[in-house]
Amino acid sequence: MNKEAKISCKNIWKLYGEAPEKFLKNTNNNPTTEEIKKNNYIPAVRDASIDVNTGEILVIMGLSGSGKSTLLRCMSKLIEPTHGQVFFEGSDLLKASEKELIDIRRHKMGMVFQHFALLPHRTVLQNVAFPLEVQGQEIQKREERAKDVIKLVGLEGREKYYPRELSGGQQQRVGLARSLAVEPDVWFLDEPFSALDPLIRKEMQNEFLRLQSMLKKTIVFITHDFDEAIRLADRIAIMYEGLIVQVGTPEELITKPATDYVAEFTKDIPRSKLLNAESIMNEKDKKPYENTVNYSDKIEKIASKVLKSESIFSVVDDNKEVLGSVSKKELIKALFAEDKNE
């Protein structure tokens, strides 16, 4: 097991159908697609193993029905996996007693839902204070804390509103606040921005990044939107029909897709937004030129500068050490990489 892993999933299976445990046992916990189909089981998650490292944003990405939400729910034991193990901070979550589970959820986990899942009969303040209330905290203490979190997500002044009086984006801010009220170690977000308008979605993504830069939580984020995944992720896991097809950094997925399915996904992603100067530079040319670009600058940022000028640019690191060079040639090669393959 990875030492850094906050959550570690080992061979998670979730099948729907009649007595799925027995079926899995009979097939040595490794049934083929044909076997599953023939016996009328619906596979939600198949043999998923993945680690979530402390402090990272892991995005699980897939189309609807790919099992991403089920996998997330297995991690918090909202759904009991048919087979497999989930280690939370090194201890087996599936063996935890009901009481231990409640304790873990009360103090270490927070979750945000696609359709907000706010309690309609409670005000914003009462909704955010809810997880503290069920812990048995005193009303004064919990409302104080709730007010702090509400301020954090920028809803100050709306404490007494009811959810129906808020817009979708505001409601999800309440959802974020509620999940953060207990100061969880792990933050689960299940397609939190999918139900929002595109403009609001962008705003909420920024908000999310702002919060994370302050809080540094361990995050599992579910989405079906690859753009969103790339914007937010440290690592992305792509799921297809219950299987985890590939796990890697956004750059890895684009530059080295493991399967055609992943390649198909990444095809339309504008490389300029993703690749940085370092990943496209000519490493052999370490001459110091007059003009420089930082190694971590994304292509979209340096493109116009480089393309307008006829000269070559040095790629330098934070200490002004020269790492390589970029010119029009490298830039065009990187942006139109597909053409090269044809």
Next chain:
Amino acid sequence: MNKIKTILTGKFFFIFGPFILLWLLRYVIPNYTISSKTPHWAYIPPKSCLGGCGSIDGLIPFVDWTNALIQFLRKYEIFGLFTFRDFTRGIANYVDKFLDFTEAVLHKGFPSYDVGPLPWIFILTLTIILGFYLRGWRLALLGGACFSYLILFSKRGIWELSMKSLAAISVSAPLAALIGLCLGILAVKRKRFANFLWPMLNILQSLPHFSYLILVVIFVGIGTKAGVIATVIFAFPPMARLTILGLQNISQEIKEAGVMAGCTKWQMLFKVEIPAARSPIMLGINQVIMQCLAMIVIAAFIGQPGLGHDLLIRLQGLRLGEAFEIGVAVVLIAITLDRYSQALALKEPERREGNFVKRNPYLCATFFAIIICSILVFLFPFFNEYPKELTVSASVYLDNAIKSFTRSLFVPLGIFRDWMLIYFLMPLKAVFQSMPWTGVILFVGAIGWKLGKMRLALTVMLFVFFIASSGYWVRAMITVYMVFASLVICALIGIPLGIWASKKESRTKIVLNICDIFQTFPSFIYLLPAIMLFQISDVSAIFAIVIYSSIPMVRYTVFGLRNVPQQIIEASITSGCTDRQLLWKVKMPLAFPEIILGANQTLMFALFMVMIAGFIGTVDLSQEIFRALSFSDGGKGLIIGLCVAFIGLTADRLLVEWSSQMKSKLGFKV
């Protein structure tokens, strides 16, 4: 030849074939009619009750068995300590304690403390404030008008009667709601209990009131507390149902949010699930209150005093003017309680900021009102007890009006009545009475089987067999005839009305509102115009049934037609449909499954009303039930009740299955 073959294997022949064959056999087998002394066993079940028989044993002596069981429960001492009857009476005594309290508050006062009942001015003012709080001035006006009527028209004691009825309701409604809520929660949490509860609820809700009234008389006695217990039994099933539905329909995410917050099971229930299912649960409470009101009159049969009791006496004495006055009181109370509880169900919490008075305006208003009223009551006796000399009564004028109205219409109404009897009802009755029971069993079985459900077929066949073997087949077929005749008339009135109403938004609104109001009327009220117009005959019974049970027919027709997707209508119009084509080729076929459901509801309403119409002398099962009631014959009452329930359930199972199959064929969600 081929043609004959297709007919013989076709759907139509498969369903009706055995039935027709048996019917034709009447020309071969002697003694087929019910008028002969020994009808053939294939037509009339042996030992079946023909005409005026008292307590009888059927093919299978269900009645005797039930009576034996009742005797056992009455006499056998559990652990040698107490009988089941002692147990039920013990519970009833607890109920009586609550009843003592509400009765004291509303109309008896507390003599030992020398305190009178709550003065009318309090009740009126608090009702108005509550109306404002729940929805606004319109509701407050309704509540105020209702109680003003009760106060003003109290010459014959309507106010006291209303308070008696309200005292009973304010015990039975909370009790029924609590029981329903608990059973509902239990059913959602324990699958096995749900499997047991659903069929129980089905039977309880289709059992006619009178059949368990008899059991209540046996195990509890008579009077207000017996009435309250009967009411509770009658009123809790819709609450349980709506609780189950409400809890099951909570979105998965909200439940997950509760779990992720770390709720324990009890916290889940009280902090997440019940609040999230608040609206359906509150609608359940609305239903409970309406059922309690419906029972006002029926509970009077076992000696519960109040509005119902006096209404009944006046109806029996044909003092229609006075009955009308009380009827209006019942209806007003019904509408008021219905609207208030609906408003409660739909009320969303409101955000108020500012100082204490601003945050709690209604609480302050109530406090203020209580002080003012107390001062008024203290200073002026007028506000304590409304003086009798200032009350009015319109019953004399009403009596005269009704008399002159019916006199002027006597001839045409008489002609209409006789025409209906001779050309529609009598022939239809003859058809139903000559139906062989064996044929009917095969008929329902064949439909069930054709719908593709062996289990369904067996269930409905068993239902019919129960009726046949109970000994009440002949009476049951008269009930079926009455229900069928009403259903036909309801469809003839309800479907066209529904079509008309669905054409325009404004019409729909008006018609649905009228339906709403009609539905709040307690069923006995419908007997009033029926007796006024047609005296006592099958026609007046059918008239009462038809007005009561047309409501769902109209409602479902409108609902079905208005729910045809707008896209489809637009597509048809652009294809060049005329209005008529649009209706018959597009809308009606799509609305048909919904209309079938409407027919099913109409049937249930009619069955329920037939039992009440027994009060004005029909010769079907209801008459036997009334007889059983007056003899306290529990076994007979229960078995006849089950017969009625099974008639209803047979039709319900088949129609609902048919409708949902059609819906899924049309691609609608079921």
